[in-house]
Amino acid sequence: MSNDEVKRYLTIAKLFSFFIAILILLLGIISFVFFSSLRKPPAQAEQEEIPIPVNVIQAQPEDVPIILNGFGEVRTLATVPISSEVSGRVIRIHPRLEAGEVIPAGEVLFEIDPSDYQVRLKSAQAGLEQSRQTLKRIQEQFASDKERLKTLERTKDLAYSEFQRVKQLFEREKVGTQSNVEQTERAYNQALDAYNLLVQSVELYPLKVRESEEAVKSAEAQLSQAEINLSRTQVKVPFNARIKTVNLEAGQYVNPGAVVMTLSDDSILEISVPLDAKQATQWLPFQKDNINIDSAWFPPLEPKECEILWTEDKENHKWKGLLNRIERYDEKTRTVYTVIRIEKENIFSITDDKIPLVQGMFCQVKIPGKVLSGVYRLPDTAVSFEGIVYTAENNRLKSVQVERLYIQGDEVIVSGLKAGTVVITTRLINPIENSLLEVQKLGDKEAVS
Incomplete structure (x- = not known):
């Protein structure tokens, strides 16, 4: 077989194999289409949308008073250190001079030995009497010397x-002697000297009187000081006072200025409440019409009534106080210290037990602030x-989208809603917009129509 015949045979064989492959592919496609047309499609399952159960409220605009919450410790308005104003040995102390005792105003706390001060008082009295007698004597002598003058x-x-008569008789008429002239001249000179001396003395009397009057005043001042020092040997209670601290015993020697006890006036109490500076300046009720342009400080506060709760038992112990003033600004913590004052008539709780508010109690204070108008009060959820x-x-x-204005307890005050909007109160985590809801009223199971 020649080479040409071999090549022709191979070409025919390749073409035959190609046509066989095409035929097999076509038969496969026809078979797939045929058998596919014989198969029934599966029934599709119907998907039901599951509603989300939620509780709702119908939001209505209202005027909401802002309540600022803070905490602080009760303190007395006046805490007075007591020290003796004179030195000496303590001879008597009050029988109830113990920390925690309440002593009425005017009672003697302690007494210093008055012996030395009584002697000084008598000496001052004698000195004053002597100065007065001296003044009286000078005044009488002044009057007498004016008459003598x-x-x-x-x-x-x-x-x-x-002298002139004798001199002229002797010089003109040679009557008398030179000795008589000289004698009358001496008499005149003596009278003139006596007169001049008394004139000088009388002229000095006003100065002597003033000096004596000043001496009397000085003696009176010394007497007054002696009386004061004697009275200071008894140290009395300046007000109805609670003994806070005491460091004094009978027989102890005390010096002026040495603090021996501390008294507290519990009739007026205060609580200093730190507030966030931004919230304080935004919500506290300042008296805008009473601004002092000469002082770079906060305006006065309106004296609004505040509620005071003891943190140890908020439900059973409550008091009333008045918003008083801004005490200080702490630049480190950016806080404003607001003072609440509790007057005597509000010292006892408004609950039945009548427990007194006591220095050192740590309390929560609810301070009424400004009023927001036309806002919505929603649960924080x-x-x-x-x-x-x-x-x-x-x-x-x-x-x-709303604007959060203020968080008050478990509520959030917002703006940006419409009156009557049905608000979901159930907390939802990333819900899908337009989801189906099973809406229920807050607190019952009835659907909202």
Whole structure:
């Protein structure tokens, strides 16, 4: 077989194999289509949408007073350190001079030995009497010398006249002697000297009187000081006081200024409540019409009534206080310290047990602030941190963006809703918009129509 014949045979064989393969492929496709047309499609299952059960409320706008919550410790308005104003040995102390005792105003707390101060008082009394007698004597002598001055002036004038008469008789008429002239001259000079001396003395009397009057005043001041020092040997209670601390015993020697006890006036109490500076300046009720433009400080506060709760038993112990003032601003913590004052008539709790508010109690204080008008009060479960509120509309979930204004307890005060909006109070985690809802009223199982 020649080479040409071999090549022709191989070509025919390849073409035959190609056509056989094409035929087999076509038969496979036809068979797949045929058998597929004979198979019935499976029945499709119907998917039912499952509703989300939720509780709702119908939001209505209202005027909501802001309540600022804070905590603070009760303190007395006046805490007074007591020290002696004179030195000496303590001879007597109050029989109930113990920490915690309440002593009425005016009673003697302790007494210092008054012996030395009684002696000084008597000495001052004697010194005053002596100064007064000296003044009286000088005044009487002044009056007497003024009368004597008139007499001496007359004597001087008479002596001068006699001297001139004798001198002229001797010089003109040679009557008398030179000795008589000299004698009358000496008499005149003596009268003149006496008169001049008394004039000088009388002129000094006003100064002596003033000096004596000043001496009397000084003696009176010394007497007054002696009386004060004697009275200070008894240290009395300045007000109805509770003994806070005491460091004094009978027989102890005390010095002026050394603190021996501390008294507290429990008739007026205060609580200093730290508040966030932003919230305080935004919500506290400042008196805008009473701003002092000369002082870079917070305006006065409106004296609104505050509720005080003892943190140890909030349900059974409550008191009333008044918003008083801004005490200080702490630049480190950015807090404003607001003072609540409790007057005497509000010291005891408004509950039946009448427990007194006591220094050192740690309390919660509810401070009424400004009033927000036309806002919505929602449970905190209904508002997300991003300010999203989920509402029910035709049993479908709709999300609404609101503005969170204030958190008050377990409620959030918001704006941005419409009156009558049905708000979902059930906490939902990333719900799908337009989800089907099974809407129920808050607190019962009846569906909202």
